[in-house]
Amino acid sequence: MSDFSPGQRWISDGEAELGLGTILNVDARSVTVLFGASQETRTYSSRNAPLTRVAFGSGDRIESAEGWQMTVDDSKEVGGLIVYIGEDETGELCELPEARLADSMQFDQARDRLLTGQVDRNDWFDLRFRTLHHFHRIEQNPALGLAGPRIDLIPHQLYIADEVARRHAPRVLLADEVGLGKTIEAGLILHRLLLTGRAERALILVPASLTHQWLVELLRRFALEVTLLDEQQSEAHGETNPFEAGQLVLASQDWLFANPQRQQQAQACDWDLLIVDEAHHLDWRPEQSGPGYASVGRLASQTPGILLLTATPEQMGLTSHFARLRLLDPDRYHSLEAFREEEQHYVEVAEAIDALERLPGEDTDRSRVAAVIAEADSLALLDTLADPERGDDQHAAARDQLRDQLLDRHGTGRVMFRNSRRHVGGFPERRLHIAELEAPSSYRRVLRRLERDEDYLDELLIETGMGHPEVLIYPDAMYRVLTVDPLNTEPWWQFDPRVTWLLERLADDGEGGFADDKVLVIAHDRQTALGLAEGLRVLGGYQAPVFHEGLSLVERDRAAAAFADPEEGCQVLVCSEIGSEGRNFQFCRHLVMFDLPLHPDQLEQRIGRLDRIGQRHAIEMHVPVFTGSPGEKLLRWYHQGMDAFNTPHGLGSEIHAAFGDALAESLLDDESLEEVIAETRALFEVRLAERDAGRNRLLELNACRHDRADAVIEAIRELDADKALTRYLDQALDIFGVDSQELGGGILHLQPSPQMLEGLPGLVKGEEGFSATFSRSRALARDDVQRLSWEHPLLREMMGRILDGPMGNTALALLKHPAIPAGRLMVELVFRTHCPAPKRLHLNRFLPPTAVRVLLDESGANLTAKISFTGLSKAVKKVKKAVARDLIKSRHDQLRELLDGAEAEAERELPSIIEAAQMRMRTELDTELSRLEALSRLNPAVRTDELEALRNERTELDTAIEGARLRLDAVRVIVTVGEETR
Known part of the structure; x- marks a missing residue:
C-alpha cells in the first residue's frame, strides 16, 4: 500500500x-x-x-x-x-x-514510453525497424504507384501513366484506340497520384452504361473504393452535399448533366482531379455549349488536374476535337481558326520524322528536317546525322535525340496521347464464323406478319413494351413477352435452333468444334442468358454459370472464377450484355454472340473481352443468325458497312449516329438496306483516311517512348520479384493477428483471428477474409483473388499503422554471450528523419523516412558498425514485462545519459543524408525544368502555370529537405545475462 x-x-x-x-x-x-x-x-x-x-x-x-x-x-x-x-x-x-x-x-514517443516502463515485444521492435527500411526503399522506387495494380505490363500504358502522373496537376487527353486501355491508364494515373499524395479527391464522370465497368475496374484492378453517386444516394444525404460523401466519387454523366442542383453541389467541392470518360459526347460549337460541356467546363476551370478519355479524338470533326483541348487549356486553345492553321504544320513534322530514318541520305531529306527546326542544338544534331563520315553509333544517337526533340517541341503531344493497334502491335487475328439457321415457326409467323402489315409493328411495340428495333432483333425476348401463360407454353430454348447449334458445337471435338475449349457466350438480355443456361443444362447436361447485372460483385467474381479455373472450371460462361463490361477473359478464344447488340461500341466491347494484348490465340467469333431475319441484316451492316468484326476502329459511335435510324427502318426492307450499307461504307472509308493522316502518325510516335517504358517495366519486375515482401508479410500478419493458409497453386487465404487488431482493409472479425496471391499472372487470371504487393491496401495500412503509431517503439531483451559479463547494458536506438512538407510535394521520392541506427554499450561506446541489426535480433531473448519494468527502473539515470549520447551520435549522420537528398532532387527537377523551359519557347502546350509550379516545387522541396531533423523512433534496451539466468 x-x-x-x-x-x-x-x-x-x-x-x-x-x-x-x-x-x-x-x-x-x-x-x-x-x-x-x-x-x-x-x-x-x-x-x-x-x-x-x-x-x-x-x-x-x-x-x-x-x-x-x-x-x-x-x-x-x-x-x-x-x-x-x-x-x-x-x-x-x-x-x-x-x-x-x-x-x-x-506517451507515444519512444523516450517517454521507455522511461515510464512501457515496453513492447521484441518482434514488434524488429518489425518496426524492417518496416522503416522497406518503406524507405519502396517510396524511392520509380515504379511507385504503378507496380501494385492488377494489370499486364504493357509498355504504352505504363509510359503514359508514368509521364502524366509526374506532372504538376496533369491536364491531358487520353485518346488510345478501343481496346488499348484508356481506363487502365486513367486508373494508373489516379492510383499513383493518390499514393504519392499529389491528389486526395477525384470526381469521375462516365456514361450511365459504364458506371459498373468503372466501379469494377477501380476496385478489382487498383483496390480503389469509390462512392457511386446517383439521385437516390444523393437524396439519402438530406441537406448535406452528397459529393462530400467520399474522397473518390463516381457519377453518371447523364444524371449530373440533367440536374443543375447537383452540378452546383459538385462545383462547390474541392477536387484535385476530374476524369471524364467518352469525352467526345460533350457538345460544343463556337456559338454555344451543350449542357454536358458547360458543366464539365465549369468543373475544369476550378480543378487542377483533368483527364479526358476518348477513342475518337478527331473523328467527330476538328471543331469537336478543339473543344476538348479547350477544356484542358482555354488560354492555349482560344481560337478555332488559329488551331486550324496550326494543324497544317503537324503533317510537316511527321514527314520530317520519317525523313530522319533515311539520313544520311538525299539532300531533300535533310531539307525536310531543317524546315521544321530552328534551334541550335537541333541543327547541330542534324549536321551530325547528315555527315556520312560519322560512325553508325553517332548517327543512331543523333537520330534518337533529334526525333525526341521533334516530338517534344512540336504538336500537341504533351496534352494528347494516342496509340493505335497498328502502332502497338501484339494483337491476335480475328475470325468471323457465321452460322445461318432457319428461324422456327414461332418466330417466322411474327416476321411474316410484320412484312405484310405495316401497322403490326406499332401494335407489337405497344403490346410488348419493347423498343424499336429491339422487337425485331431479339425474337426470343419478343416471344417471352407475348406468351400469356408460361405454364402451358413451350419455353423458347426448347425450339430455338441456336441452342441446338450451340450444343452441337460444344460436343464436337473436330475442326470448328468447342469440345476441348472454353466458350464465352454473350446475349443481349438477362432473361435470354438465364434461359439459355437452363437450356444447356436440361438439353445437354452442361453446367454454365450465368453472369448478369442482377448479381452482386461477389457473385460475379464467383461466376467468373468458375469459368476461369483451367482444371475444374466450367466449359461455358453465359453473360448478359454486362458480360462485355469490365471483365477480360484472355484465356478463352471462342466467343459466341448468341445475338447482336444494336450499337457498334457494344459489339466491340463484347469482342474486347477476349481480344486483348496478351491473347495468344486467334479470336474465333461465332454468330448464329436466322436467314433473312432482321438479325442477319444487322450482321451485314456491321460486317459489310464498317468491318466491325475485323479490327476496332473507334468510328462506331459516329457511324451509328449517322445511320442508326436509317438502319432500323431498313431491317424489313432489303432494297433500302443495300443503300444504308453502301452509304455507311462510304463514310467509314472517308473517316479511316482522315484518321491515318499525318497528325495521328505524329501523335502515335509520341504516345510511347519505349526506353522510358522499358525502365518502368524493369522497376516493376524488380518489385514483383522482391522476396523480402513474403518474409515481411508473414511477420506482419502474425503480429497483427491475421491467419494465413496455403490453398495451393500460389494462393493464400487470409482470415481474421480472434486476436486480430481492428481496422485492417478487407478483414473483418467473424467474416471469411479473402484469397490472394503474389503472382501477377495468377491475379490476372482470377478476379476473385487479390494481388499482394507493397502497394496493396493491407500492406499500406499495416506499414502506416506501425510508422505513425507507437507500436514496437520500445523493447527490452536479454542477451547471453560468453564474452560479455552478466549485468552489462546496451541500448539500440533507431532515429528517423522528420521533414514536414505538404503531401503534394511528394517529398518521399527524394527523402523518405530514413533510419539511423545507433548501438551503444553502457560506457557510451558506439558499437553500431560492429554488430548488425539482424545479427543482434537473432541473438536476443524475450523477457517478461514485469521484469523489464524493474530493469528499466533500476537503470533509469543511466538510460537517460545513453539516450542523450545516442542522439549526438545520430546527428553526425544527418548532413550527409540531407546532402544526398538535395542532390537527387536538384538533379531530377533541374533537368526537367530546363527541358520544359526550352520546350515552352517552341511549344505553347507547355503551360505557364506548370513551369511556375515546378519552380515553386523545387524551392519548397529545397527548403523542406534543408530543415530535416532526426527524432528518436524506437529504442531497445539489451541486458546481458549469465548462464544460470532464465
Missing part, C-alpha cells in the same frame, strides 16, 4: 491509450485510478496492479492541466508527490506538481 498515494500519476501497462491516471483511493487490498482524458475509472489489486509510476527527468517536456508547457530541470518530493522544477515557454522558472499534469498527456 505504501507504493501508492492519492494524487500520484500512473499509467496502465495494458491500456496505455487511457492516458495519464490519477490515484483516487488506496486501501489494504485495492487501488482506484481515474483516467481523466478517457473518463474511465479502474480498480486494481494493490499487490499486483498493472501500473507504472510516471516520473519525468531533466530535459523532458511536460504539459500542465491549464495547457502551458515546461522543460524539466529537476524535481523534489513533497508528501509522496513529485513537484517538477524547470522553465516554461518564456524561460521563466516555475514549478508543476504532478497532480496538475495534463490528463491527456500521451
